[in-house]
Amino acid sequence: MDPISLASELLRAGPICDHCLGRRFAGLPGKLSNPERGFILRIALGFGQIPEERCWVCGGVFSHIPRWAERAAELAQDHEYKTFLFGVHLSPRLEATEEFLNERFPSPWAEPIRRDLNRTLGQALERLLAEKGRKVTVDFQRPEIQFLVDIERDEVKMQVNPVVFYGRYRKLVRGIAQTSWTCPHCRGKGCEVCGGTGKLAPTSVEELVLPVFLEATGGKAGKFHGAGREDADARMLGRGRPFLLWVEEPRRRTVDLAWIAEEVRRRTAGAVELLELQPATPELEMKVKKGRFTKLYRAKVLFSSPVSQEAFQKAISSLIGKIR
Template identity: 25%
Template sequence: MTNYQKIIPIANQILKKHDLCEHCLGRLFSKQLNLSSNKLLGKKLKKNSKPNQRCYICKNLFDNLNYFLNMMLDSASSYSYSSFSVGVIIKPSIIDRDDIIRSKYKLKGIDGIKTDIVKELVKLFSKKTKKTFDYLDPEIVFTVNLKDEDCTLRSKSLTLSGRYVKSIRGFSQKQKSCSNCSGKGCRVCDFHGILEFDSVEGEISQFLFKKLGGTTAKFTWIGGEDKSSLVLGSGRPFFVKIQNPYKRNLQISYANLKHVQVSNFKIVRESPKTPLKFNSLVEAKISTSSSIDSKLLQKIKTLAKNTVVVYEKSGKRSEKKIFSIKYKKHDETSFTLFFKFEGGLPVKRFVTGDDVSPGITQTLGVPCKCLEFDFHDIEVK
């Protein structure tokens, strides 16, 4: 007796007590027979039975899948993608009836009805769009709610890297979060997490939202600067993750925005998991509380190729190396410092000696203050 002949009595027994559609009936036995189409098997098993009225398990849900397919197509119409995945929400009573049949007739190792609905939607959507189903790493994910007749779509985040040059003073690096949602994204801020676009973060975010769509933008900065600082040379590197983008391809690598210029824009796999090591070349304008002469200023050179210890309020201690240092005297109480150092050294505190040792103030023995400082180069190691 073949496997098919063995299942006929069980199928007939089920059909005597319960009306089942071809999909639900076929699913109960297709794995046992190594068949891929539940519907074809169900049709074969039902050929001698009365026409189906209303499926006991799914209530003829499979007849309405085109309605949900159109919802998926509408949801995805604005998105660029090559792969997709589908999740479904169905009434618990459907799962309960499916479990009753499987338990009553001791049917083991078969797909649940949710799995079958997903397979059918995947098949229909794939055929219509020619896109690839990817369970592990899809570019868009549908959640089809068959219970409430709703479909939501989530797009895989996109990470980009770039460098920005800031040649105007008085422009902040970071943007204040939306006070209503603390940066999570809400209706007040159009789900961006920020209300204004008046910072480096804001301008770059706004540009990317226009080009790629998306909700929030999360930045990973390679160092930071004051509002009054310039960022020159090849610029400061950064990474930005765009949540729920519509497009997945940025055609340009350079953007001249209102206050910043961004170059080397490119899509990358992900932001760095650990902080990147980098060196900065800075020009700092310094004033002193009393007169200094050229001989005293020469003491600054002793800091070159030395290590500076930085103490944080949290109790954390770190060491930063000064690679090179030179100065230019302007008058009795001011000079400019040019120095290259390991990223993460707080420039103003290094000058005043506030929990940084040795600092400029300690080295000269005269209280010093950093009026402003600019970045000429940021070099990632």
């Protein structure tokens, strides 16, 4: 069927708004928006405009979009973000109507209403914030904030995605674990094995650096992930070990990384150093999670009695290759 005949059938089936009429032809070539397409088809076929809430397809759902965009802006006003993404939870009525449309008025050019709503919401928020001089954009891959509109409940929910930092840490004293090491015997309650502390190492790099990141970002909680680990009683020298640090629900994403490094050094009296701090890119995240690194261990060995050169060489040669 050609677009004009299909549009004519749709218009005769009941009152339909320009958004919903145009959406059945979204895949046609050209750069028109759905309401523009709907408007042109409607005028060409000699139909008048209807109040949006009378549309039998959407019931006027698009007229709520400016309000939902405003609600989203309000929810996120205390958070720094440059990218976001909208999602919608369709009402059963909208789901059923779309199914009916696809069966009764199939169109090879139709766009799902969910996608139309997501995009229109995104554009509305972009415009709203642009008016206030802020540049935020929709990002499908890694949005900093996600909004979910529940149409039935007329509700907007917000999810603030974590901010991730990359860096390398050096541990200049012994006795610091990498992440907090809960005692496996008592699971943190405190027992004889752990001397009542609930932990097997008194402190960890994670426990020492995380509070500084939380302070800088205004985040609620976080997680530390090193590229491999060393024993708590080993130092970590050289260029340091790469790590990732996630902060959940951050209020600030652009932070003074030099201040964080300096503050960690100061609070730990130089026991822990952070190097090369930067926002984590997908490449850096992959490198830390999947990467293989060469490590150099230096050990000082003391013998309780003299050892012959021959026995020593034999012992050394057994250490070459993979140690199981």
